[in-house]
Amino acid sequence: MGSIDRNDEIRQALADHMRLNNLRNTPERNALFDAVLSTEGSFTAESIMELLAQSHRFMICRATVYNGLGLMEEAGVVRKVCLNGVCRYEKCWKNRYSIRLVCSNCSSISDVTDDKVRRQIEDMRKKRFAMTGWSLTVYGLCSKCAAALRRRQKKLNKTDIRKK
Numbered sequence: 001m002g003s004i005d006r007n008d009e010i011r012q013a014l015a016d017h018m019r020l021n022n023l024r025n026t027p028e029r030n031a032l033f034d035a036v037l038s039t040e041g042s043f044t045a046e047s048i049m050e051l052l053a054q055s056h057r058f059m060i061c062r063a064t065v066y067n068g069l070g071l072m073e074e075a076g077v078v079r080k081v082c083l084n085g086v087c088r089y090e091k092c093w094k095n096r097y098s099i100r101l102v103c104s105n106c107s108s109i110s111d112v113t114d115d116k117v118r119r120q121i122e123d124m125r126k127k128r129f130a131m132t133g134w135s136l137t138v139y140g141l142c143s144k145c146a147a148a149l150r151r152r153q154k155k156l157n158k159t160d161i162r163k164k
């Protein structure tokens with residue numbers, strides 16, 4: 001599925017969510033939604049605010065941005081990962097079948113698919129519960145951070161030897 005089709009689906013899900021919850025469409029909200037949809041990969045509330053300031057030449061207050069991102073989260077079209085005091089967001093589609101790998105050091109997020117895990121979760125017995133989607137978070141170190149850690153440990157080992 002191309003990213004344009006996906007954005008259409010996200011727009012539709014957002015519109016449905018707004019209607020169901022009697023939420024108003026405001027120019028600020030629409031500008032925020034457009035900015036999020038045009039972003040690839042993960043982003044922070046601050047980076048979206050910067051993008052909005054550049055493209056619209058008007059400032060959207062922090063509260064409106066957080067409020068709008070919360071609304072998108074409720075609609076299931078963005079997801080949030082907070083680590084070490086930094087929250088990052090990314091687009092998603094209803095959190096269906098998502099396994100995300102989160103780096104505990106730099107908070108980067110990547111997705112993997114695994115049919116075996118997917119089948120196991122879908123076949124799992126769920127008492128009095130109708131599943132509409134799922135997401136699984138695996139924590140660890142991304143290749144960049146793991147390499148940096150290895151370099152640091154090598155350096156430490158060398159200074160240890162010199163001391164002896």
Ligand SMILES: [Zn+2]
Binds near residue numbers: 141143144
């Ligand atoms: Zn990392």
